Amino acid sequence: MRNTIYLRRNRKLIVHPGHSRLPLTYMATAMKNIEYLGFTFSKELMEVLQTLSIEMFTELYHQLAKDLKSIVGANVIFKPMYPDFPKQVMLASTAELYINAMCHYLTFQLPEHVALDRFPLLDQVDLEVIDLGSSEDFDRVIRNLIEAKGSISESDREDIEWVISTSDDLSTVLPDEIPMKENVGFVIGALLKYEKANIKHIAKYMKTATDVLRLAVALSDGDVSLATNTKFRKFKRPERRLLLELLEQCGNRVEDMLRYKNRWIRLGEILHPAEYKSKYNGCKEAFDILRNNKPFETFGGRVEHALRMQDTSLAADLLKNRAGEFARRLDHLLRINEDFSPVVEKFAAIAMNVSTPVLLQVMAHFSHRQERHDMRTFFPKGNVAKAVAIPNTLPDIEGSACETIVQTCKNTLISRFAKLPSLGDVYVDVRLRQYVMPFSQRSASKALRTIVRGSRIEMAAGDTIRFFLWWKEGNVNGKHTGRVDIDLSAVMYDEHWQYVEHISYTNLRSNKYNAAHSGDITSAPFGACEFIDLDIPSIVKYGGRYVVASLNSFTEQPYCDLPECFAGWMMRKYPNSGEIFEPSTVMDRIDIAADTRIAIPVILDLVKREIIWCDLALQKHPHFYNNIEGNQKGMVLMGQAMTSLIKPNLYDLFMLHAVARGRIVEDADSAQTVFAVSEGITPFDISRIMAEFIA
Incomplete structure (x- = not known):
């Protein structure tokens, strides 16, 4: 599990040198297989892997292949309605597309098509390098998450909790101070959950009454951001005493508790401070003021x-x-x-x-x-x-x-x-102006490459962008989802955000642009997928500029209630070569698991050839049918908002560090510290940036 987390977060593996000599055929076969997924080994990692026995290497490889497939989305079978997409959709008659769709809606059966042989993949892809890591570096990654100066995501919290639950010595991952209050509540809650904390250990982190409230919320599996209410569970007597002792030590108690008055009143009914006659007098006074609305100037x-x-x-x-x-x-x-x-x-x-x-x-x-x-x-x-x-x-x-x-x-x-350690000669990539500083990641989805909402990523080479969606229906928490129909759509607008075209289940191909949908699948007992191809030059030629990609839960289940749902996109130079889903061409893959029914993962700016990272929910209760036509107004508003967003950017942050801690140079090769899009410290090193540079 540690290497699974490390690989996903940093593309590194912890491998201890062995005393054998691995046959080269094993290494070559493994590297060829992961090349299909878009990855390769670094020289340092290869050198250590070559010292493993066949049994040790085979065990490591099988887990690695499983993890890499999950990262890019190759762990499932993609079987679209039209197996020779996009060519098959573009060549079919309108009548054929209509009849096939109606037969599927009536029977849930896919039309029978014999897939033709496809040309091998002609696209040349840049492989992502998996490097050799260390236990010390892995601990630093987790410590950076805990030390982050902003909120962290659900995926981050899961990784921290696993480390807390499995580690005997937490001294290397627990800092002296946890700056972000939400993280205090979550981390202390996890320490208590796995019986790895006592009041002396955790009291230094708890400074305000709101810190104690967050801890009570964490112990009740609630939202530690306090954005939503939590139903507090019944605490055991030792837990009640702990919460009251922590609250008793807090200064400015009443004013802080008045910020969340009703929640504190509910929590007080569970903590029962009056049961302790000679203890917690400060707590008793505070609850008395809250319950009886006694005057208190704040x-x-x-x-x-x-x-x-x-x-x-x-x-x-x-x-x-x-x-x-x-x-x-x-x-x-x-x-x-x-x-x-x-x-x-x-x-x-x-x-x-x-x-x-x-x-x-x-x-x-x-x-x-x-x-x-x-x-x-x-x-x-x-x-x-x-x-x-x-x-x-x-x-x-x-x-x-x-x-x-x-x-x-x-x-x-x-x-x-300037009080931080020197950075020496520093290079700062001007393209970092396109990347937003990470202050809040609590709602960020798990993705192949997670960056901050509003950031702009340069598109890779290729004229076709291919969106993909995969979902499955089934049992979740002992309850069956029923039939699940998720729809993938792409809406095109001009530079003034005037609608020009959409590609969705209601319009499988464009009469003007080279764009196509792989067909609407309305049930997924064994998993289902949809694709959309957009030819960039043809859209720009006829005045299109922005494309909003969206996922709509037509059958109204929120994504958090599905066994699995993810989406992503590929850049393709030759869309009719290779398989429809080619893992090595995947630019990003994002889990769709929020408590919402509409998701906007990205917006494309085709003129600038940029992908604007959104990871947004549009609205919980759409008008009439949950399809692209019913949500036009909201999509335009979100599109205009995200394309005109003004937020602090990473270039400004790193330039401040460069001025304060080093000497700015114009060449990355001559720099001791590099801040860039694809080398050195990058926008994807979110936890490190939040812990070490927003300091």
């Missing part, structure tokens, strides 16, 4: 009163004691008073106390504050990846104020980063 209440009175001086003076809150309210303070100088000066005085993630977001916000955009886009906190776009009605702010704030943030960050 810091937030004082700040809100000052803002209502438009007394920015008083508000700023209050907020100076809470630097992070000051930074988050900075735009509001500047909007309600034309004399911005006192606010800007007070912010400069406390900037060194603001966390790095908040400073980076403030810097990015005010860098673009004077630009006029039609929409503002937010990603609400929670486990489902949703985006909210609202009209941009923010009034203007004095440009000099924005410039001063940006420079204050830069100076503070450079000073902070």
Whole structure:
């Protein structure tokens, strides 16, 4: 399992040298087989593998092949309705496509087609290298996840929990401090679950009442982001005492608990602090105030009163004691008073106390504050990846104020980063401007290459992009899903987001563009798949620019209730060569497992030849039929929002580190530290970036 996690996250394997000499035929056969999946071994890994016995190598290889197939999606059988897609769909008559579809809808049987021999794959692919790793490096990967300055994904949490459950010594993965509060609740919950913690061990991580609330939520298998309510389970007496002891040590208890008043009242009914007559007096007092609505003046209440009175001086003076809150309210303070100088000066005085993630977001916000955009886009906190776009009605702010704030943030960050170890000569790839900084990954799906929502990836060589979808119906948690019909669709728009065409089960091919759908399959007891081919030059030639790829659960099951569902895309130069699903050409594969019925994995910008990473849910309850026509308005809005998104980017982050910690060079080959798209520290090293560079 450790190598399964390590391979998925870092493309590395831990292999201990043996004392044998592996026959070269075994090595060559294994490498040829994984080449079909798009991978190969590094020289260092080959050297160690050659010291293994045949039995040891065979065991390692079988697990490796299984893991690699799962990573790219080759662990299932792809059997589309038209086995000679796309040629077969493009050549069939409209009547034939219609009759085949109607027969399938009535009988759920696929039309009988004898697959013709296909030419071997003509595309040349760049193989991804699997390198030799180490136990120390694996522990660092897990430690980086725990130390992340932002929220982590469900997949990240699963990996951490496995390590906690199986490791006897956690000293190499548990840091002295866990910066992200959600991670505190989850990690401590896992330590308690596997009986690897006591109050002395975990008390240092628990600093506020909300930390304790998150722990109670984690122990109840709830949402530690607190975006949704959790039904607390009945805690055992030792667990109740632990939670009360942790809460008793927290300062500013009542104000913190009032933020989640109703949840605390429900939790208090389970903890029963009144049962302990001579203990937990602070907890008893706090619960008494909450339950009986006793008056209690809070810091937030004082700040809100000052803002209502438009007394920015008083508000700023209050907020100076809470630097992070000051930074988050900075735009509001500047909007309600034309004399911005006192606010800007007070912010400069406390900037060194603001966390790095908040400073980076403030810097990015005010860098673009004077630009006029039609929409503002937010990603609400929670486990489902949703985006909210609202009209941009923010009034203007004095440009000099924005410039001063940006420079204050830069100076503070450079000073902070300068205290970190030297990076030597540093190369920073300018293409990193296209990649968004990772601050929140809680709703990110497991993928072949996970990056941050809103980032733009250059398309590989090839004129055809092929989307694929695979899903299965069956039993989940003892309950059968019933018939499951997931539909793969692609909608094309021009540069002004005016609709031009769509490819879906209602329109298997385009009359104008070279685009085709492999056929609508409406039941998947043994698994089912759909494909869409889009020829980029033909779409651009006739004015198309953006393509929104979407998955729609026509039968209304949320994806989290399916045994398996994933999607992805390939770049193909010769779409009629090779198999329809060629693992080595897969650019990305993403699990679709959120509590939603519509997913938008990516948006394509065909003019710039960029893939915009979305990993979004559109809406939970679509209008009328759950198909592409019924969701046009929402898709356009999400498309416009994602293509105009302004977020902090990795180029700016790494340039700050380069200025503070090294000397910038123009050539990657001469650099000691490389920040780039495909070498050195890349946008896909999310956990490392969150732990080591948003520091």
